Amino acid sequence: MSALPQSILPTPDLSNFVAIDEAAVLLGIHVNSVARKCREEWRGWAMQAVPPDGGQVKTFINRDADRQLSVNVQERPGNLRAYSEDQVRDARARMACVEEFIRAEKERWRGQAVNVWEPLLIDELRGKFTDIRIGRTQLREWRRRYKPGDPEPLIDRRGGKRGEGEQAARKLMKQIYLTDQRLSAAHCRDLAIKIAVENGWEFKTSLRTCQVWMKEIAEETRLLAREPDRWSKQMQPTIAQDPEAWGANERWVLDDKTLDVICTFQNGKRGRPVLTSVMDWRTRKVLSAVVVENGNRASIIAALRIALLDPNGMGRPDEVVADNGKHYASQDIVGQTKAQRRRALLDRAIDETDAVGMSQMLGIKWHLCDPYNPNSKSRLERWHRTLERPCRLFATYVSYNTETRPVSLKKMLKNPAAIPTLQQVAAAIADHIAWWNARSEHQIADLVEDGKPISPNDAMARWCKSKGVFVSRAAVNDALRCWSPPVPVGRRGVGLKLEGRVRWYGQFEGALSAFKSLKKSDRDKKLVRVAYDPENLNTVSIYTAQKLKWVCDVKMNRLGGGSDPVSLKMVQELKREKARYKRSAQDHDGNRLRFTVLGDEELLEDAAAKKIFAAAALGKATASANPQGGPASDPPSMRIDRTALDEGAGTRGRETNRAKLKKAVGDDTPHPRELSGLEKLNAICRKEREQKNTRREAEEFQPLYLKLGTDRRPL
Secondary structure, three states, rough: OOOOOHHHHOOOOOOOEEEEEHHHHEEEEEEHHHHHHHOOOOOOEEEEEEOOOOOOOOOEEEEEHOHHHHHOOOOOOOOOOOOOOHHHHHHHHHHHHEEEEHHHHHHHHOOHHHHHHHHHHHHHHHHHHOOOOOOHHHHHHHHHOOEEEHHHHHHHOOOOOOOOOHHHHHHHHHHHHHHOOOOOOHEEEEEEEEHHHHOOOOOOOOOHHHHHHHHHHHHHHHHHHHHHHHHHOOOOOOOOOOOOOOOOOOEEEEEEEEEOOOEOOOOOOOEOOOOEEEEOOOOOOEEEEEEOOOOOHHHHHHHHHHEEEEEEOOOOOOOEEEEOOOOOOHHHHHHHHHHHHHHHHHHHOOOOOOOOOOOHHHEEEEEEOOOOOOOOOOHHHHHHHHOOOHEEEEEEEEEEOOOOOOHHHHHOOHHHHHHHEHHHHHHHHHHHHHHHHOOOOOOOOOOOOOEOOOOOHHHHHOOOOOOEEEHHHHHHHHHHOOEEOOOOOOOOOOEEOOOOEEEEEOOOOHHHHHHOOOHHHHHOOOOOEEEEEOOEEEEEEEEEEEOOEEEEEEEEEOOOOOOOOOHHHHHHHHHHHHHHHHOOOOOOOOOOOOOOOOOHHHHHHHHHHHHHHHHHEEEEEEEEHHOOOOOOOOEEEEEEOOOOOOHHHHHHHHHHHHOOOOOOOOOOOOOOOHHHHHHHHHHHHHHHHHOOOOOOHHOOOOOOOHHHHOOOOOO
């Protein structure tokens, strides 16, 4: 190679050659792409030479290498229709930046060093043109490609010429990206290209550009569309709660929590138990908790029973806020099913007085909470997070997610001795509740008195102004049972459907005769409700559907069959019961017996029971008349809480006491309501009728048991 300097080297003929930067403009690609073509495809068409006007050595390309190189840059028409509005707008902004740079170089800062005024100019241009990125290298590149009055050389051609089809594809790609399926930018770009090809759109944007577009979307918008749960927990604005909205023991919160520990249940199976707990909203005191295998209506009722009947508690609240699950919104709790409430909302005819459930019986307003509502169960859910404390003490702790799950869990599950029982987990939860209720070292802002934090136990004792006392604990126990929807009484008695199986009760019970009819329309007017214990289905209680008056307690129907002596004896007993029921269903006039006779001993006992109940009611009324005010240190005043079942419970209690009294004095005769007593009454009436001589005297005769008018079966 010649060692002569470039100034005396012979200049080649460049009339049919074009510089590499001009070739990039003509081809619509980057200079680096043209250089790569020279190395790979145009090896015999490119050469290094000094430009005719002097300067550094450049690469020149023969115009015959590509047909697009045969046109000069000055002669090429500026066709801007092939580009989108955004491309043209950005190109005109770049052209304005270059013009500002030229004016500053020749007029504003003429004669000064470029490195002094160039940063000032770039900051000024960034504040003026916010839609484009401006830097030192970019500004000098625009200056080199600048053509006065022609913005086409400054158009960003990365990804090809973007028209209306490209804009539609870009919009579609963002819509695909902003979904909860959380697709990557590359996947969204591939789908957008596929749809663009089907619709004939031009979409050649590079992956890097698509990733930049996705990052330009606001983080909150991206998080709300792709991860709504995370947005709601970390970025959604919250509404603060008013700590004085409800007083102590005025509002309870009820919810379930699946514990993060594996235990062994009573049936030998393994799994994570469920905790059903009740918390006072104001004082945050946990009133009761039940650990069961599966959370259902039974666990809800058990937790409420413990909280309501606690001798050290403050009685029932005014309202309860419960989870919106199906067990908390069941018919036996709120009196209506979700379908019935939804139908009532659509018909705009909501009448909660017709819906009688456990909450209405106890006089409690039952509310189903809304998610992310400041008046919901957030305080109880916050306490649920503290349950990690007792659960971590067990070897079978599973954690709330797989990332923090102990590695030794699989090994512990293979060792039966390391797996705790349900009773052990319940004991640990009970200890944790006792620690929580007695803890005064906390940072809860609304659990402070005189500037000092107090425990939930102290807050309940000081802030609760009255203590509710139920008139009858037996009525509360009756209300805290599982209740069936209103059902008719048929020839087989009352049908109770549980777990897909129908169980029948009271087919030979005389007290249910008044509710039977041949026509279905008549039976639907005389419906009853069944109260039962899920743990003992042998006996259930029957109540009227409207006023919840106790009718009777009936046993499950027995089945007859078999040829062995035991089965034959069972059939004989059933036949005798059937015969007694048939005789009791009619009297001498063909009418049903609705009343029973009370003996002298029973009349005295009944009067004494009424006197005792009246004295007890008078004493409770006197206690309730005391003033309820006073300093915080005084014990809370007493209030009498009545339920819809108090009258029925009193009647049942008197009948139970009467039966015990008769048994104690040696009278083993059946209950007057039973069929043997009715047979005796019919015999007495028959003998008295036979003594009458004329038919008229017989019609005017009224037996004694009709004159008394005493009904031992409250309906």
